[in-house]
Amino acid sequence: MQPEVLIESESCFHCGESTKDVRFTFEDKTFCCEGCQTVYQILHQNDLCTYYSLDRQPGKTIHTGIERKRFEYLKDLDVQHKLIDFKKETTASVSFFIPSIHCTSCVWLLENLHNIDEGILKGTVNFLKRTVTLVFDQSKTDLRSVVELLTTIGYEPDLKLDHLKEKKSGAVDRRLWLKLGVAGFCFGNIMLFSFPEYLKMDQSGSSEMFRYFFGGLNIALALPVLFFSGIDYLKSGWAAVSQKGINLDVPISIGMLALFGRSLFEILSGTGAGYFDSFTGFIFFLLIGKVVQKKTFAQLSFDRDYKSYLPISVIRLKNKDEESIPVNKLEIGDHVLIRNQELVPADAVNMTESIQIDYSFITGESEPVTLSWGEQVFAGGKIIGQTAELIISKKVEHSYLTQLWENESFASKEEKSISSFADRISPFFTYTVIGIALLSLLIWLELSPSRAFNIFTAVLIVACPCALALSTPFTLGSTINILAVNGFYLKNTSVIEKLSAIDTLVFDKTGTITDSNNAEVEFIGESLNRKELEMLSSTFRNSFHPLSQAIHKSLHVNHELKRSYFHEIPGKGVIASFEDDWLYVGSLEFIKEKIPTLEADSISKNTIGSTVHIAFNDEYRGYFRVLQGYRNGLKKLLNNFDQTGKNVHLLSGDNEKEKTTLYQLFPNWDEMRFNQSPIDKLTFVQSFEKSGAKPAMIGDGLNDAGALKASTFGIAVSDNKSSFSPACDAIIDSEALRYLDTFFNFSSSSLKIIKASFVLSLMYNVIGLGFAITGHLSPLVAAILMPLSSVSIMVFTTLSTRIVANKIGLKIWA
Amino acid sequence: MGVILLLIAFSLLVALTFLGAFFWAVKSGQFDDPQTPAIRMLFEDKPVSTKNKTLTKKMD
Structure with missing residues (x-):
């Protein structure tokens, strides 16, 4: 049987994704990734291939290029x-x-x-x-x-190294679902059993029995709601009161207890049907709000430290044998081998002639550092090019990199939380409600003492801030969703208020506002012919240095020439030959070394950016100037922040080379600091806290980890959601960085929406109070008013956040 | 009218069964991962077991 599937050659045979950029081919079929291709091959091997065909290809082996030692x-x-x-x-x-x-x-x-x-x-x-x-x-x-x-x-x-920590028991949030289920179940059934009461069907007096039967059932159904579904509110309210504070759970608890107590009394004394329908509905809606608020992004991690960055294992040399051992078992003095693109797990001393290390993630330096024999290597650096042999000089947990985590900013486990708006108004709300309740109690004691107690409880019931309690979770829940659709992922809903309070922005440079895919490359010198360009392209392609990669990308030459010789000297340059042509590329010093006759003075040294010089057959031809590329839309973003009166600062672990360009890009930097160590960044951000400013740190690497933690709001920029990002309050897609000011505005708008919905819900409370004080709060009125206010708040907040988002130009649907 | 008592008891029982089913669904982890099951249902349960035999026969 032949495969009947005909898929365009532009898409992966296996999963249908576009194969335009990358293409893996296997037997005239194209695949989007190695995974898909391997899957296809394995399916053939194991006869699992119901997707494509049942053809068997005996003898095809799966790719087995892994080193046996590694695991x-x-x-x-x-x-x-x-x-x-x-x-x-x-x-x-x-x-x-x-x-x-x-x-x-x-x-x-x-x-x-x-x-x-x-x-x-x-x-x-x-x-x-x-x-x-x-x-x-x-x-x-x-x-x-x-x-x-x-x-x-x-x-x-x-x-990664953090997998070696002791496992926490998987605290899945299943209990909340169960509580919601129980509340919903009891709510529905109590409504059903209260129906005769709504329609006053029971007034014939024909069956007193039914009244007790339904009443009893209602009590039985309300008990699990109070003791299972709603217990968290009572606990939290009690905790607040016992610490002499008042949060929103206090008036909620008062309302709950008033509702439950009054209903229980009415049913047991036979004086009424009680408000159990309102009571259970109230808890049900509150729990829905909680579910909405609990929304998190399972695929993201917001609390990583260096342990999630460092590898879990390393190759150790022992008596000339390679063995892989877990990193936390490394001892001082161990010899380790680190290959191209692998990370150095602990501070060490270089034992290889010369190596290149990329520290951009650790220190913010944009260009790799070249180290010779005997020099110190810091943990977290990425080896580029040749394999390095190192001697460990410090244990993993004592490395330079990990010092940052010993700072006090990391010591306090408690989140520095700004008390939320809802909690701030709770005391006023609670005192007002209790005041009104007592006042009406006194007045009714004068007018008609027999009804005074009923009025008192009715006020407490109707003033219960159900709608009030729902407005925050629903507004913030839809805000967090809209922001996520636009590439800005918040840790949780409680950080939105912090976000809107930000008045100072601190940007990191390397990786945050620069974009390695966006580098500006310019050739300065005599023009090159086609063959020379092809030779250059093939040479740069094979060099590990990031500048080479950037130049290669800018040349746009697809044709590959066959090299007859290629030698890369780390930190200096490359010598390559193509048949009879010899080519030198690298630093000016390197070229001078190779062509001693070159008059170096004729070449201007006063250029901005990095330079790569080239020479063909002992003839100097000019140089490539590589300017760091900045992210698209950065200029507009910085200007927008400036116009709204926010302070904008720059902290960079890199040198001052780019200073002029940065001022050209945006002249109004409040401050610009270069050569900043991770600790410098941390103290800089901390200094704002002391002066009362609310700084947001925008960074990407581990060198920003301290500053991200110390700032009011830490934003990690990430090219890829699944790649490592340090602990922060929010992760922003690098593509979405240019809309950061819009996100700030949106968060302020959503706080305004919360306030508007507070007003709306207070109106419901006032209407309810009107019924209560005058003694007209029947169970039916309560049962209508309560869901009506809750549902209208849900609709109002959800719709208005979407309308606002749409207005300021954010996407509202995925 | 007494039959109403019986009917209500019965309706409550049915409702409780559903609540029980919900508890079972939550506890067995069906609410933990809302995404993957949607993908999983597209797979065939036993990809080749029968066809496998015919194939090996053919190979012989």
Whole structure:
């Protein structure tokens, strides 16, 4: 049987994604990623291929390019113990974060691993979180084989140092759902049983029995609502009162108790039907608000530290043998091997002749540093190019990088929370309600003492701030959703108020406002012919240096020439030859070294940006000037902030090279600081706190981690949601950074909406009070007023946030 | 009229069954991950077991 699926060659045969940019081909079929291709191959191998065909290709091996050594550390029992979630006899369960999960087929394959390795019993994927939970039989396979299998099929688990922490028990928020379910169930049934009362059907007196029957049922149904669904409000209200404070839960608790007590009394004494329908409905709506407010982004992590950045294992050299060991078992004096693009796990001393290290994430320096033998290497640096051999000089937890986390900003676990608007007005609200209730009690004691108690409780019932309590969660819930649609992901709803209070902005430079894909490359010198351009392109393509990559991208040459010689000297340049042509590219010093006759004085040194000089066959031809690219729309963003009277600062770990360009881009910087260490950044931001300003830090790397933490509102810029970003209050998609001012405005607008809906809900309270004080609050009036006010607040807040968002130009639907 | 008592008791019982079903659904984790099950339902349960046999026969 031949495959009947005909898919355009532009899309992946496996998952249908566009294959324009990357293309993997396997037997005349194209794939979007290695994963898809491997899946296809494995499907063939294992006869699992119902998607395409049943053709078997015996002899096709899956790609097995992984080094056997890499996962050796997984044999370590201590590591196993910490990675494995639970173990029962020989069955073990383990969860991995796999960044490459991206399509339906990924889920399918990972849940069918048992067909490939019979030791694996079950796989469960969580697509949003990009995790897979695997249950495997330890007598048939082991952790290492499982991880190797995943890696072989293109789904390498993301294993970082923080996975070695002790596991917290998975606190899933299931209880809230259960509470909501119980409240909804009781609400509906009590409404049903109260129906005869609404229609006054029971007045014939024919069956006193029914009244007691329904009353009893209502009490029975209301009890679980009070003691299960609503208990959190009572607890929180009580906690606030016992600390002599008042939060919004205090008036809620008073209302709940008044409703429940009065209803219980009425039914037991036979004087009325009670307000149990209002009571349960009230709790039900409150819980819906809570569900909306609890909205989080499962796929994002907002509280990472260096441990989520450093690798979990490292290759150690021992008696000339390579072995992989967990990073936390590294000892001072160990020799380790770090390959291209791998991270240095701990401070160490270089034992290789010369290496290049990219510190951009750690210090903010945009260009790699070249280190020679015996020099100090800091943890977190990324090795570029040649493999480096290092001797560990400090343990992981004592490295330079980790010092930052010893600062007091990280010590306090409590969030510095600005008390929310709702909590601020609660005391006034509560005292007013109690005042009105007591006043009407006194007045009615004069007029008609028998009704005074009823009026008193009616006031407490009707003043219950249900609508008030709903306006905050619903407004903030829809705000957080709209912001997320636009690429700005908040940690939770409570940070929105902090966001709107921001008056000072502190930007990091490298990676935050610069965009490595946006570098401006210009060639200055004699013009180059086509062949020379092709030679340059092929040379730059193979060099690891970021400048080379930027130049290669700007040349737009597709044709590759065959090199006959290629040698890269880290930090200096490249020598390459193409048949008879010799080519030198690199720093001016490097070119001078190679062509001693060159008159260097003729070349202007006073240029902005970085330069890469080139020479063909001992003839100097000119240089490429690479200016750091800034993010699109940055200029407009900074001007907008300036116009709204916010202070704008820049902190950079880099040197002052770009200062002029930055002033050209935006002349009104309040302050610009260069060569800032992570600790400098932290203290700079802290100094604002003392002067009473509310700074927002916008950064991306670990070097900003301290400043992000110390600021009122920390925003991490990320190119890729699943990649590492330090602890912060919000993560912003780098594409969305240019709309940051709009997001600030929107957050202020949503606070205004909350205030407007407070007014609206207070109006309901006043109307209700009118009924209550005059003694007309029948259960029917309460049962109409309460849901009406709640639902109208929900509708008002949800609609008005969307209207406002639409007005200021934000997307309101995904 | 006494039959109403019976009917109400019965209706409550039915409603409680549904509440029980909801509890079971929550506790078995159906509310934890709203996304993946939507993808999972597209898969065939047993991809090839029968066709596998015919294929191996063919190979022989």
